Amino acid sequence: MTNEELMIITGGGWFSATFLNAASRALTSVMDFGRSIGTSIRMLVSGKRC
Numbered sequence: 001m002t003n004e005e006l007m008i009i010t011g012g013g014w015f016s017a018t019f020l021n022a023a024s025r026a027l028t029s030v031m032d033f034g035r036s037i038g039t040s041i042r043m044l045v046s047g048k049r050c
Helices: 003-007 017-046
Strands: none
16 A cells, blocks of 8 residues: 555544443443442441451
């Protein structure tokens, strides 16, 4: 391909499968972190262990 042909190629954009996958993993990580913090607080308040 020539440089001119390479310059007119478009695609992807910011809303792609890679972006959705990264956003999904970030949300899952935040939820897991919140769940572990909640469990820690509940165990500290109740004074019980598993």
